[in-house]
Amino acid sequence: xxxxxxxxxxxxxxxxxxxxxxxxxxxxxxxxxxxxxxxxxxxxxxxxxxxxxxxxxxxxxxxxxxxxxxxxxxxxxxxxxxxxxxxxxxxxxxxxxxxxxxxxxxxxxxxxxxxxxxxxxxxxxx
Numbered sequence: 001x002x003x004x005x006x007x008x009x010x011x012x013x014x015x016x017x018x019x020x021x022x023x024x025x026x027x028x029x030x031x032x033x034x035x036x037x038x039x040x041x042x043x044x045x046x047x048x049x050x051x052x053x054x055x056x057x058x059x060x061x062x063x064x065x066x067x068x069x070x071x072x073x074x075x076x077x078x079x080x081x082x083x084x085x086x087x088x089x090x091x092x093x094x095x096x097x098x099x100x101x102x103x104x105x106x107x108x109x110x111x112x113x114x115x116x117x118x119x120x121x122x123x124x125x126x
Contacts, residue, residue: 002120003036004047004104004113014048014059014083022064022079033112038074040066046078047123055090057123059083088123098122
């Protein structure tokens with residue numbers, strides 16, 4: 001599976017993840033986002049997205065471990081994988097028909113969004 005994780009760059013940016021190499025992804029309270037976190041498995045690929053004034057996909061990460069001991073607060077550790085060659089703006093994403101039915105567009109405030117392989121590949125320009 002593939003997911004997109006949103007973060008305010010002044011709270012925890014791709015630069016922070018790159019510096020620390022790995023972090024616990026927590027602070028998620030929306031039940032739909034929590035469900036997506038609990039569905040994650042080690043080695044799932046992630047897109048790191050900056051919200052706020054930036055609104056762009058900026059990097060990649062990988063799920064390193066998942067502890068679903070508390071279903072209301074899964075403990076997902078993510079590991080930095082790289083920066084995108086070019087950030088992908090929300091406007092570019094919205095213009096792509098691959099994302100027409102995506103929760104990224106339909107549920108803009110959702111902080112954890114599942115992606116199809118095609119969406120992930122397009123964002124990473126794979």
